[in-house]
Amino acid sequence: EPxxxxxxxxxxTQMGQEVILRCVxxxxxxxxxxxxxxxGQKVEFLVSFYNNEISEKSEIFDDQFSVxxxxxxxxxxxxxxxxxxxxxxxxxASGGQTNQPQHFGDGTRLSIL
Amino acid sequence: xxxxxxxxxxxxxPEGATVAFNCTYSNSASQSFFWYRQDCRKEPKLLMSVYxxxxxxxxxxxxxxxxxxxxxxxxxxxxxxxxxxxxCVVIGDNTDKLxxxxxxxxxxxx
Numbered sequence: 001e002p003x004x005x006x007x008x009x010x011x012x013t014q015m016g017q018e019v020i021l022r023c024v025x026x027x028x029x030x031x032x033x034x035x036x037x038x039x040g041q042k043v044e045f046l047v048s049f050y051n052n053e054i055s056e057k058s059e060i061f062d063d064q065f066s067v068x069x070x071x072x073x074x075x076x077x078x079x080x081x082x083x084x085x086x087x088x089x090x091x092x093a094s095g096g097q098t099n100q101p102q103h104f105g106d107g108t109r110l111s112i113l
Numbered sequence: 114x115x116x117x118x119x120x121x122x123x124x125x126x127p128e129g130a131t132v133a134f135n136c137t138y139s140n141s142a143s144q145s146f147f148w149y150r151q152d153c154r155k156e157p158k159l160l161m162s163v164y165x166x167x168x169x170x171x172x173x174x175x176x177x178x179x180x181x182x183x184x185x186x187x188x189x190x191x192x193x194x195x196x197x198x199x200x201c202v203v204i205g206d207n208t209d210k211l212x213x214x215x216x217x218x219x220x221x222x223x
Contacts, residue, residue: 041215042214043200048210055209056208056210089154099145099204102159105156106155106156
């Protein structure tokens, strides 16, 4: 069964540093998403991406965050200057159609020191 | 009112038991509804979509009541491997973002 893959599985970074989280969505999917889950809390939407542009973003997704699809397969989330409160699991998801189930990668655990 | 509300549990049930989870959502215009399962420190995995007519997948039955803005999940003949957190997930109107509940934790014991 095709799956969404994410790298790295764990990233430890000093506060103020830039991080890039990488995702390879399912190959025939057109809709891409990032979510995050702070330890012990619910999964929260960050951003959706379709047709090479952001279609929706949450309040969490401020100017420190950006997304990119640099080639036909990768989808990245960049945090420009990390803060302690950015520590969380970051999940990438993809979907074949809007309003349909989204399939999640196994996540990147981001730890900011 | 929270967008998606669930009883956090935990629900501790013996193997073979039937257990039911409920969820309410606040936006009456919500379009799509799902149950996802999440194991500890893992990604959410789709368990099943939920339709107004109700749907069944093996031991799992999901039901949607649009009038009451209420979603349910019934698990029959619980297995040890069913132990996980069950996430009620909704897609609102004019959006395709998933809105998650906090999840209901299920622990099945021998």
